[in-house]
Amino acid sequence: MDELYNQLSIMKLYIHALFLGATQLFFAQETVENKWSGSRPDGHAPISVMGDHTHGKGEFMFSYRYMYMNMEDLNRGSENVPFSNALRPNDIYMVTPTQMPMQMHMLGAMYAPSDKVTLMVMANYLSSEMDHITAMGGTFTTEASGFGDTKIAVLYKFFNSNRQQLHAQVGISIPTGSIDEMDVTPASAPNEVILPYPMQIGSGTWDPELALTYLKQWDKFSFGTQARTTLRLGKNDNEYRLGNRYSINNWLALKATNWLSFSGRFELGAIDRIEGANPALNPMMVITADTANSGMTYANAGLGFNLYAFQGGLKNLRLGFEAALPIFQNMNGVQLRNKETMTLGLQYAL
Structure with missing residues (x-):
């Protein structure tokens, strides 16, 4: 809790600093020459960052992103531990996951009804697998897939001058994703049982972002920094809510040519524990069914590039790629370790 409190204090100071900078620049004269420009390969953030830019009045943008994320091996706190550490007789659990690859397809659209306001909507489709090992040495895999929660948001631009921009995002995550995903396990065969929290597709709650x-x-060069939070409200129909999320993203990009840029990104974040519990889950069966094994603080680093068509028939088409790895993760209880994350995306503005 002390670590999370420190994390939140840092984020509050960070947001105050951004607004202090805004008050100094808000009334600066806006001209085409001194505005932040999106018509560069580094005019958008690394492809993994959402809500990083706004558009001018009447502009549209459509996007597609593919993300692959892998979790493998176990952490107890910040230490890597063997699978046997989480199983009986060393612990209370009968089963532990060993790996969880996840794939996500994201479709997004943005439209600017004015120079100050940009509207955004995003839908996604997820598919996950989780490999397990039992205390008796048996193995099995569960799977889940479906459309996730839908996100809508308004982005408001405070200023764009002196080649700097500050904008805010206010949005809501709509609980369109399932929280009742089921599959067959060795203990339930031939019947399906409800899957633990990480294998559910949605949150089940209306969540401000x-x-x-x-x-x-x-x-x-260009630089960007973003403070972001997702707040979980109430409890879902299965009597729990996921943990709030907090993150600070920083990135630096090099404009190599008019059509190519390279980026480096650093993210610091925290996720709260799950509150409540699904009564259909036995928290002593598998570590992912025990809410004590949820929530963490972490740091990630990513490297990527953007390709940008600045002229010709494909003008304003952008291809982005980023590969990211964790550099620190301190987890509550025992959980799968985060591993590599790959994000590939196309963005087209008109």
């Missing part, structure tokens, strides 16, 4: 993004551009 807030973000504040600052951008700065030079001739060959």
Whole structure:
């Protein structure tokens, strides 16, 4: 709790600093020459960052992203431990996961009814597998897939001057994803049983999503920083809610040519524990059914590139790629370790 409190205190100071900068620049004269420009390969953030930019009045943008994320091996706190550490007789659990690859397809659209306001909507489709090992040495796999929660948001631009921009995002995550995913396990065969929390597709709650993004551009470089939070409200129909999420993302990009940029990104974040519990889950059966094994603090780093068509028939088409790895993760209880994350995406503005 002390670590989470420190994390939140840092985020509050960070947001105050952004607004202090905004008050100094808000009334600066806006001209085409001194505005932040999206018409560069680094005019958008690394492809893994959402809500990083706004659009001018009347502009549309459509996007597709593919993300692959893998979780493998176990952490107890911040230490890597063997699977036997989580199983009887060393612990109370009969089963532990060993690996969980996840794939996500994301479709998004943005439209700017004015120079100050940009509207955004995003839908996604997820598919996950989780491999397990039992205390008796048996193995099995469960699977889940489906459409996830739908996100809508409004982005408001405070200013764009001196090649700097500050904008805020206010949105809501709509619980369109399932929280009742089921599959067959050795203990339930031939019947299906409800799957644990990480294998569910949605949150089951209406979740506000807030973000504040600052951008700065030079001739060959650009910088961005974003504070973001997802707040879980109430409890879902299965008597629990997922943990709130908090993150600070920072990225630096090099404009190599008019059509190519390279980026480096650093993220610091925290996820609260799950509150409540699904009464259909036995928390002593598998570690993922025990809410004590949820929530964490973490740091990630990513490297990527953007390709941008600045002229010709494909003008304003952008291809982005990023590969990210965790550099720190301190988990509540015992959980699967986060491993590599790959994100590939297309964005087309008109």
